[in-house]
Amino acid sequence: MKSYLRPYVVRLVSIWLMAIVGIAAAISLPLIIERVVDGPVARGDTGALLPLGLLAIGVGVVEAMLIFLRRWLQVKPVLGLETAIRNDLYAHLQRLPMAFHGEWQSGQLLSRATTDLSTIRRFLGFGMLFLVMNILQVITVIVLLLNKYWPLGLLVAASAVPIVWTSLRFEKRYIKISRQVQDEQGDLATFVEESAIGIRTIKAFGRRHHVYDRYDDAALKVYGTSMDKVRLSARFFSFLEIIPNITLAMVLLLGALAVGTGGLTLGALVAFTTLMLQLVWPIASLGYILAMAQEAMTSADRVMEVLDTVPAIEGGTETIDEPRGHLRLEGVGFRFPDSDEPVLHDVWLDVRPGETVAVVGATGAGKTTLTALVPRLIDPTSGRITIDGHDVRDLDLSTLRSVVATAFEEPTLFSMSVRENLMLGRADATEEELADAIQTAQAMFVYDLPWGLDTRIGEQGLSLSGGQRQRLALARAVLSKPRILVLDDTLSALDVETEALVEEALRHVLREATGIVVAHRASTVLLADKVALLRGGTITHVGKHHELLAKVPEYRELLAQDADFDDAAEGALR
Known part of the structure; x- marks a missing residue:
């Protein structure tokens, strides 16, 4: 494990521990309510009601504090992980040879460094934590329900079967369509970038409408695929909402009959129903979290396509103390x-x-x-x-x-000042050396710019003429004194x-x-x-x-x- 990732992982472990304690606190509340209903409420013992009420309040406060601490603590490690991965990705892109960059569209690389890493971060910060928490909560609650009244417990457990089966089918289709959307978004980003860089050519040839039509076709393609993705998600989430509601109605009906026949106490039914309600969110959110997981897996796969590319050009270990240039x-x-x-x-x-x-x-x-x-x-x-x-x-x-x-x-000139562009070749150059390089390249026009050497050049140096860009590039090379x-x-x-x-x-x-x-x-x-x-x-x-x-x-x-x-x-x- 990289050393700079270790503190983030340690903090994530502490967040998970708080999440588990928070689940325990949430599950204990219905059990306390059962004691209140079957004890002080049923017997009219107001004296015993106070300590149980205070206990319930205390458990609720602890749960709320744990949720606050968990969300507060998870921001830094999750953003830190995203930043670390982005730094690794950028550094790796710098190591990859020109042949790699010639084969890949810049928009595809841009979408991996931005959209895909944000998708991974959302899953690490929210989806993965809640996926484990929800599974743990569902298993624990179902065990409690079976122990409390097994017929209703079996009914609740059985209702999870169609949800799991549908989720597995949904997962396979969602992987494919998510990857398609992300790839098309990368193509669209490439088109936008190329159009921005080539705006002078587009205007010069009067091809604005032609370029817009091509952009519109690409955007509509992304829109169509995204709508297919939304329709797939809508059908799945609708199904997830129906099953829990039907199950809850059946639990209330059968539970009331059980209370009437003496098979279940009123407090146990209240606790059972409350615990059952705690399953609604974990089960209903299962599809959303699985969808998020699939998007994160697709994004991780796209990022790893770059990170797994072995640089074809690796540096050696030899140095030249006093190079002569032969x-x-x-x-x-x-x-x-x-x-x-x-x-x-x-x-x-x-x-x-x-x-x-x-x-x-x-x-x-x-x-x-x-x-x-x-x-x-x-x-x-x-x-x-x-x-x-x-x-x-x-x-x-x-x-x-x-x-x-x-x-x-x-x-190639970058969106930075003239001075910064020139000193890319040699960061420790003095003002005299900078002036000599500018004189050699006959680039004295830089002194006539609004802020001289500190004037910020537009992206790709499009605010300068071709000859001016060449002179700055020549000055940059000369300044490095190779x-x-x-x-x-x-x-x-x-x-x-x-x-x-x-x-x-x-x-x-x-x-x-x-x-x-x-x-x-x-x-x-x-x-x-x-x-x-x-x-x-x-x-x-x-x-x-x-x-x-x-x-x-x-x-x-x-x-x-x-x-x-x-x-x-x-x-x-x-």
Whole structure:
């Protein structure tokens, strides 16, 4: 058991003990009433009535206090358990590789971390406790009823049979429909999230009504399934209300006849009826609690689908005390699990410390996949990647990702301040270092925002332009001062003037780091000391820009698509 869960479990045990004592107090009240009716009331002894009355009041007060304490104490452990599970789930999601997140819809993960955990919490805080309490109370009361007057006791016990049988049938159907509702709610959450993120595209293409219709279809699907669930529950709960009421009527009728024939005292009938009434709530709530249990089991199953997923990428134990940034790809290959064709195969590349390599290739050649291999966002399916002679799979992940920093073509910015977004790469950066990184990425626009670096950026950075987002992502990568800097076409959204300024600043940064630059523009290629041509999933040529330009037609064709090619080629050949 996790150490932080132990205090919550201990408190839950004390709550259960109070619940059991509370049941005992509730059951003892009808027995005291029996003594009052058959004793002082029947004999007219008012003197004996006071102590029994005080005893009944005392038992009632104890029961009320126990209920109050139980409900007051159970809030913290139940919420604590939910928080602990949510923290575990979130931490596990962070450990899972990119392949997992690529296969799962974000709405499905969101519904598991919110709706499903709330369902589990409600059952742990209410349903599970009352399920055990009600079963215990039903068994104890039926035993007392059989002991008090067995014919009526058998009648009450027999009335539980159809309830149990119906509950078992209801349980199987409810499991299936509950899972269906929860899955559809996850799909709907995904749709809402995607619509919110892509609102600019939706508006730009005038597809608001189309998107709304799709949302409405998904919402109606959830509504229809939820109504089926409600109808199933309504039939079951109606049945549970009918049986106890019929049984109570029969108990009163047969009990009155028994009192008339002397087979049962009036006090015993009052106690029997009171005890019988105590069974109404446990039996009537059985279906509700079972439904809650099934929803919690379904939610637990959905959460465990994530928690049981073994991270495909686990960190090693090795560290690098003084990293130099010597990067080698040795026969590296990569194939997606559901594909027969490899994206990369037999890739060899040696990048020495302080050296910059531009990776050039056609769209779909595998450039982004290659850059994702270096920080172990994905792992090669063959070959190995080393940094300073250490296989990256043997390195501690925190060590590896402090050595390697990546700026992506499509940067992700979070709903936090500019400063917080930049310092994700390095939390202990000084103001001077922050200013230098902003200057390098030509992101000085941040100082013109309403609150400067403390301006909160909207979700996904949608309040900024594509070029501004790329510059902030580049500044974040530069700020971390990595030994290996990976730039995945980071300058694609910049205008020509800004790109030239960023490239000039990057030259100084790349002198102190090993660089891997994915390039589509001739001007970006000129940042590199050498160029690697990626073609057909492997590196076919490595050399100086002017050498490849002169000797490799495929390389010249790729760069010829850039408008600045002629100027860059002329400069390279001089």
